[in-house]
Amino acid sequence: MELWAQDLVNGILAGGILALVAVGFSLVWGIMNIINLAHGAFVMLGAYVTYELFTALHLDPFLSLPISFIALFVLGYAIQRWLINWVVRAPILTTFLLTFGLSLLIVNIAQIIWTGDRRGVETWYAGANFSLGAVTVPWVKLLTLIAALAITGILQLWLTRSKTGRAIRATSMDIGAAQLAGVRVSQIYAIVFGLGAGLAGVAGTLIALSSSISPTMGDPFLISAFAVCVLGGLGSVQGALIGGLTYGIIQQTVAARLEVTIGTQQISGSGLEDAIAFIVLLLVLIVRPTGILGRATA
Amino acid sequence: MIARALRGLGLGGITGNPVAIAVVLVLMALLLAVPATHNDYLTLVFRQILMYAAMAYGWNLIGGYTGYVSFGNVTFFGLGAYCSGVLSTHGVDNLFADIALAVVVNAAFAVLMGIPVLRLRGPYFGIATLGIGVAVAEIVANFDALGGSSGLAVHQVDEAHFSIYYYAMWLVALVSILGTFVIARSKLGYAFVAIRENEDAAAALGISATRYKITAWALGAMMAGAAGAIFAPANGFIDPSITFATDSNVFPIVMTILGGIGTVAGPFIGALLLAGVNELLQRYFVNAHTLFFGSMIVLVVLLLPRGLVWLFGLRGGVRGWLRSVAAYRA
Numbered sequence: 001m002e003l004w005a006q007d008l009v010n011g012i013l014a015g016g017i018l019a020l021v022a023v024g025f026s027l028v029w030g031i032m033n034i035i036n037l038a039h040g041a042f043v044m045l046g047a048y049v050t051y052e053l054f055t056a057l058h059l060d061p062f063l064s065l066p067i068s069f070i071a072l073f074v075l076g077y078a079i080q081r082w083l084i085n086w087v088v089r090a091p092i093l094t095t096f097l098l099t100f101g102l103s104l105l106i107v108n109i110a111q112i113i114w115t116g117d118r119r120g121v122e123t124w125y126a127g128a129n130f131s132l133g134a135v136t137v138p139w140v141k142l143l144t145l146i147a148a149l150a151i152t153g154i155l156q157l158w159l160t161r162s163k164t165g166r167a168i169r170a171t172s173m174d175i176g177a178a179q180l181a182g183v184r185v186s187q188i189y190a191i192v193f194g195l196g197a198g199l200a201g202v203a204g205t206l207i208a209l210s211s212s213i214s215p216t217m218g219d220p221f222l223i224s225a226f227a228v229c230v231l232g233g234l235g236s237v238q239g240a241l242i243g244g245l246t247y248g249i250i251q252q253t254v255a256a257r258l259e260v261t262i263g264t265q266q267i268s269g270s271g272l273e274d275a276i277a278f279i280v281l282l283l284v285l286i287v288r289p290t291g292i293l294g295r296a297t298a
Numbered sequence: 299m300i301a302r303a304l305r306g307l308g309l310g311g312i313t314g315n316p317v318a319i320a321v322v323l324v325l326m327a328l329l330l331a332v333p334a335t336h337n338d339y340l341t342l343v344f345r346q347i348l349m350y351a352a353m354a355y356g357w358n359l360i361g362g363y364t365g366y367v368s369f370g371n372v373t374f375f376g377l378g379a380y381c382s383g384v385l386s387t388h389g390v391d392n393l394f395a396d397i398a399l400a401v402v403v404n405a406a407f408a409v410l411m412g413i414p415v416l417r418l419r420g421p422y423f424g425i426a427t428l429g430i431g432v433a434v435a436e437i438v439a440n441f442d443a444l445g446g447s448s449g450l451a452v453h454q455v456d457e458a459h460f461s462i463y464y465y466a467m468w469l470v471a472l473v474s475i476l477g478t479f480v481i482a483r484s485k486l487g488y489a490f491v492a493i494r495e496n497e498d499a500a501a502a503l504g505i506s507a508t509r510y511k512i513t514a515w516a517l518g519a520m521m522a523g524a525a526g527a528i529f530a531p532a533n534g535f536i537d538p539s540i541t542f543a544t545d546s547n548v549f550p551i552v553m554t555i556l557g558g559i560g561t562v563a564g565p566f567i568g569a570l571l572l573a574g575v576n577e578l579l580q581r582y583f584v585n586a587h588t589l590f591f592g593s594m595i596v597l598v599v600l601l602l603p604r605g606l607v608w609l610f611g612l613r614g615g616v617r618g619w620l621r622s623v624a625a626y627r628a
Contacts, residue, residue, distance in 0.1 A: 083596070101595030111585075275435075
């Protein structure tokens, strides 16, 4: 029983960060129909912004959250404005390929600047944790989860209440109608892409708090972001949150206690976290072809 | 009608530009001479190019012609390689048996997986295929009978006969090119394109979309599987990280888009260029080769959004090109 509770807590803690990575990816995909393969690279850059600020200025990672958001927002805005907007109306594969190229570029530049070594951000509170009955909760991960929830909450409020947020949602519903109502689509696209990159940067900062960082650290997050936003349904903030938590909990609880016997061989679930999460994802898709909170049409 | 619409875009009908196809066939004929005239290193480089070409053609059938973007085609390559590996551990050491088994296993696996997965559309299909890829790779890595994560040694022919692997790969690539040509011009090809352009309309016309989608997916799986079946003995060793590599998943997609998606010549041209350039860069600019590679992809996408094959059919010179580039702006 205690083990179940511990796994559940671990799943929720891991799921919060997955949700934060996925929400930016999902917005860009849902609103502009761009599968941004550079999203993982943006997560990595966010982590390095935090690392540099921490080692050079001893700035606490939680205080570097806004800086890493702004830095990545500017980068994302520029990339959309001056590169992706050139081909944004092309079939989805064109932008897919473009962001693949960008991802290679960014990761390689990071490798030249920081080398491939794994580095860490070691805060004084890194190892601290507290107990809740039999369940151990690391402070860093709890604060990370709270930050992730707060950020997705602010984002949702901004999307539904602010003028720009409404323009963004209008653009995703009907480009033509939005343009007629005076929305500058190229501007909105740049803001959305910047927002996606900024959220990835913030996620990178939070990830750097509890794990080591390297230029290729973004790849697994890209793949899980894919899964999370499909699980929750594209382009929705709540969807990414629910998808992320579901994905995290499935990974932690199912993988920890699965034993399969094929022929004479026992296969334990501990090496199969991703496989299990994806099989669950497949089953969800077969029952609900557009995700848990998906709209009726893809 | 579809053919006319495609020609109107300067794409030259359902098979793509005929000049480009002729160029590809001439290049293929020249490639036949590589093992006899070049050293082992270059033969290896060209064998890799042919391997990627076969995989790209496999992806092109489902992703290009049918419009269902798969992110899991590396699974078929890996399964093909493991077919050879399993035969080799059981003492069977015959390249034809390897290829035959790989083709059959892959066709069966593709049909089995295609029945549930091809009900999904667009990105949901893509993510499901990615999931299949990840799941199969992890299961293989945890399965001791297949060598687990430490892999399997696969029996090779002796050095004097080593070029057999090159010729076999060449043949698989050629069959993939000609196969794509024949399929595209047949009723199948038109059904695929109809599904890509508007699946509901195609279904209303009496095209059984699911059946054709599964056919496209399985035919592509056979091509990738055959390439994998040759790769395993040629490499002498397989493990999950080699056979289910992310590069082998992404490269064929990038190659097809670069060359020209949904054309007969495109995947080969993309494979030749991308694998060739990648090899050169890796040799001469080890530290920054990805940098060049990435920049090249970015430039090609911005300047040639319809792929290289489209250059063969370009009308109106520089102005026609500029107009075409500007067509996709926000």
